[in-house]
Amino acid sequence: MTMPNMNYADLKDSYLFFRIAQKTKKYLEDNPDKKLLRLGIGDVSLPLCDAVIKALHEAVDDQATKERFHGYMPECGAPFLREIIADYYNKRGVKIAADEVFVSSGASDELGDILDLFDRSATALVIEPAYPAYVDANVMAGRKILHLSSGEHNGFLPRPDKSVKADIIYICSPNNPTGAVYNRAQLSEWVDFASDNGSVILFDAAYEAFIEEDDIPHSIFEVEGAEKCAIEICSLSKTAGFTGTRLGYTVIPKMLERNNMNFNSMWVRNRTTKTNGVSYIIQKGGAAVFTPEGQSQIKRNIALYKENAKCIMNALDRIGIWYTGGKNAPYVWMKCPDGMGSWEFFDLLLNKIQVVGTPGEGFGSCGEGYFRFSSFGSPEDTKEAAERLQKLLSGKIK
Helix, strand or coil: CCCHHHHHHHHCCCCCCHHHHHHHHHHHHHCCCCCCCCCCCCCCCCCCCCHHHHHHHHHHHCCCCCCCCCCCCCCCCCHHHHHCCCHHCCCCCCCCCCCHHHEEEHHHHHHHHHHHCCCCCCCCEECCCCCCCHHHHHHHHHEEEEEEECCCHHCCCCCCCCCCCEEEEECCCCCCCCCCCCCHHHHHHHHHHHHHHHHEEEECCCCCCHCCCCCCCCCCHHCCCCCHHHEEECCCCHHHCCCCCCCEEECCCCEEEEEEHHHHHHHHHHHHHHHCCCCCHHHHHHHHCCCCCHHHHHHHHHHHHHHHHHHHHHHHHCCCCCCCCCCCCCEEEECCHHHHCHHHHHHHHHHHCCCEEEEHHHHHHHHHHHHEEEECCCHHHHHHHHHHHHHHHHHCCC
């Protein structure tokens, strides 16, 4: 008899965004005349920038010409893309070699695949609230998971607990869902903690392009010692609108070793065994993101999303509700009013003002009583949603 992976039985029955989709679908079936304003799931609303579109068209034309045709790509990424990403780091003072950069089909895929580098007996530490896939991927592998809760008292930025020992440490900064961001000194504590315990940090830097303050690192490798204890996973989804195009990259320093095993070499072996590389066309488009023209264009898009976040924050400021995030991140994480539960608040917003957000409980038990808004919608919808929210919570809508 073929045996299934019984760890799947330990997964929660309903994925967070599936449950949101079901609730909104039911509402629209019952209220077909209503327009929903969606500030929930973090998909982008702006198209790919002109520099990327131009590069994609050129790459398609290359595939129609024998002299410029590309078949299988190098499994770890095209040299032209690995080099331009390494240069992107080097310009910020982070010395990364091109062969320490691995091109992927996106951060979500990589966050699951990267666990191949760790024994199943390894313990994973997840700082919560957290992106649900951190937990689910380790549940699927049958790995022991430790949950480090955070809250309003520490700005959802917990410090290391020296009594806790873990092999894998998940850090997402800027954070999804809270939008909270570790500064340099705080990240240094985590790097020291990982080094002292022989742990490896999986640093999710998917939102680094939204950072605007100088003391907040864009990369874990801006912190001394991180090259010996961290892997960084990045994405072009929110940085450059590649949610439907799928491209990301992972940085694994050659200095990262445990038990005489080199993680960079291990990942080369993994990729050359398990993938045939990312499409040439997509990689050509991705390289355009890092050109001066591409950087200028994506920064304009990011500025629009940041204005959306500011619009939400201003509404919450006017009604005196506690929140974090928004400034250096595309998410605003607010405290539900009057002690409401996060799903209770979700239902209130859906039914009263037709605004869809994300209940904090879906990101871990310490997210209960909090709520996430995304700034990736259109400015028009975001402004209208913020106005509706302010009126509702000011008691003007019964």
